[in-house]
Amino acid sequence: MKKKRQDSFEGVLIPESFDENGVPTEFALYTSTEDKFIIKPSFSLQVLEEKIRSQVAVFGILQIEGKKKIIKAQAITPLSNKPL
Secondary structure (H helix, E strand, C coil), X not given: CEEXXXXXXXXXXXXXXXXXXXXXEEEEEECCCCCEEEEEECCCHHHHHCCCCXXXXXXXXXXXXXCEEEEEEXXXXXXXXXXX
């Protein structure tokens, strides 16, 4: 069963999957409560690449599919300019 809700989530953005050339193809948001959310952006992956290892706020729709948490991201805002 899929559950959906729109919300804002804060955490550190980390690459989750890579192509054969080492380019990130999927990103995850790791929160301070050790939750992991896969990010499916409505914008280019380059926007996410620019914020790797940074604290960010992601606004979007949360979908829960079994144990997998996915955010269909509509916007991402840096909370810090410095990578961790």
